[in-house]
Amino acid sequence: MSAITIDGLSSSLYALYLRLFKNEAISKTEPFVFRDCLANQKISEFIADSKGHEPNVWVPNLFSGSEKTDCFEFEPVQRMLSEEEKNLCVEAASRCIRNGTCIYGPEIDELTTHLQDFLGSQHVILTSSGTAALTIALLALDVKPDDEVILPANSFAATENAILAVGARPVLADVCEQSHNLDPESVESLVTSRTRVILPVDLYGGLAGMDDLKQITQKHSVALIEDACQAIGVSGVGTSAEFATLSFNTFKNFSGCGKAGALITNNAELAKKARMIAYHGFTPNHKMHKKLPMGFNALIDNLQAAVLLARLPYLAIINFRRMFLAMRYNRSFQKLENKAMLTLPKPGPNNGWHLYTILLKTEDSRNDLISFLDSQGVPSKIVYPCLSHQQDNALRQTLFKNVHLPVTEDLQSRKLALPLFNGMTISEQDQVIKGVHDFLGLSQDFM
The missing domain is CATH 3.90.1150.10 (Aspartate Aminotransferase, domain 1)
Incomplete structure (x- = not known):
């Protein structure tokens, strides 16, 4: 039986799921191979604790820490973190407060490194929100007033608002009946000389048809930004687009204890420009020296980074x-x-x-x-x-x-x-x- 390499991304998790469901028991000799990644820590422990057991053991192991309460709501905010995770977050936040590292501190760089490793992305820029990440991406790609950006209508308002914030014109395309994500044919029919960006959304965590959309952007010489705010850990996120954006707010799969987000890209020049836009237009590593005419105060706080770092093993x-x-x-x-x-x-x-x-x-x-x-x-x-x-x-x-x-x-x-x-x-x-x-x-x- 061939080994399953678990890298924490959805394709390997899906292969793991199929193997477990088919075989029912987790074999003691099952050739699972875990990539050494902080985000894989807890799933590695789950497999180790469950080897040799039938579903009546490994299913409870999988849901350890998920205890039923009287609060059965659609998204019960008090239950998005387990008690174990809450304690880790409190400890992380407390260290930052006591050390005076709530805004700046080492956890930002440490989290950045671990996310780059997990996502397979060359550049991760941690931001104050997913909305900020989208706005920065548009500006880094020189989207200007009256440029057109094609997007779906079935998304959170942040996708549209980021476009409006830079003065561009949102153009709504239809979606595919099967995926509920952007329909490439509808998108291409809307491309004009003013189109600057195509902005698909990985709706509900399902990867949009990025290969087809990438062909359209190459054909018409426009850019591709992927709103992946609902899709952290999904295989393929960020591989086709100039930028992909993530959100870490309370209701996402992986969240901190407030609002935060990220930009991911494999383009070094775009990453450099995005970092400057995200922090007042300053030259990287030269605070107070403006390279760009304007920028935002939109980088993540170290306190939020510390909380996310504490939770990363659970992703x-x-x-x-x-x-x-x-x-x-x-x-x-x-x-x-x-x-x-x-x-x-x-x-x-x-x-x-x-x-x-x-x-x-x-x-x-x-x-x-x-x-x-x-x-x-x-x-x-x-x-x-x-x-x-x-x-x-x-x-x-x-x-x-x-x-x-x-x-x-x-x-x-x-x-x-x-x-x-x-x-x-x-x-x-x-x-x-x-x-x-x-x-x-x-x-x-x-x-």
Whole structure:
């Protein structure tokens, strides 16, 4: 049997998942090979502790620290970190406060090095937020007022706001029915002489069709920025784009204790320029000496970096837990999809499972399911309930007046996100699964 090299990225985690699920027990002689990476530490310990055991042992090991509470919410903020992680974060923050290194300190460089190693990226620039990272990326690529940037409408407002912040014009493209990510054909139909950047979003942690989008950017000599704020640890992030951006806010798979983000790139010149923009336009390593006309105060604080560094050993196992829960949803709902009662997200190696969404047949059935689940004490959520071109603001009557995105609009009217969060338990997931089956009137074939 060939070895599985676990590098903490989604493709290797997916291979690990398939091997574990197929064989059920974790063999004592299973040839798992772990890359020496801080982000792999806890998943390495999980495999070591679970060798030779059946699922009734290794599944509880996987969810160690995820204890059910009375707070079953869609994203319970108090449960996004385990008690063990909270204690580590408190210790890290306390050291910074006592040492006076809350703004500047060694943890920034240390975290940068470990993230570069984990992500396979030559340059990581830690920022104050994912939004700041997106804005800096646009400016580093010389996006100017009235330039056009093509993006999807089914994203968080930060994607659009970063474009507006630099004076550029957001142009909304439709998405693919299968992936819910940018449709390359729709994108190419919108390219004009004013197009400067294509900005896909790795929606819900699923990698956008970057190869096809890269071909379009090369054909039309425009840049590619990847909004990967929901997709840390997904294989392929940042490999096709001039920049990719990450977010570490509370509700992301991997977060600190506040807001933070990152820019990743393999282009040394772009990295140098982005660092200057991120810190007041100063020449690198020469504070107070401005090289650029303007810049921001948008670098990460050392206190936040210290907290993220303390949590980094948990990154791969957090993503693996989420993958396990997502695949468990899929297995549990497979009969429902076979009977065309709903549509499931497609499994694969390039998804970090930031969110798990299903599609109902109609908007009414989606809304009825929400009400039914709520009556059963089961949370759910319509993510991005109002698309960019449907917001009640001035842009609706100017930039977006004639925008019609049939696939995006149809998907959004029927889509529902089910709970999937860092501290979720198997028993809580069982409640969700039972609620969906009860609503659709079909007995469940439980795994």
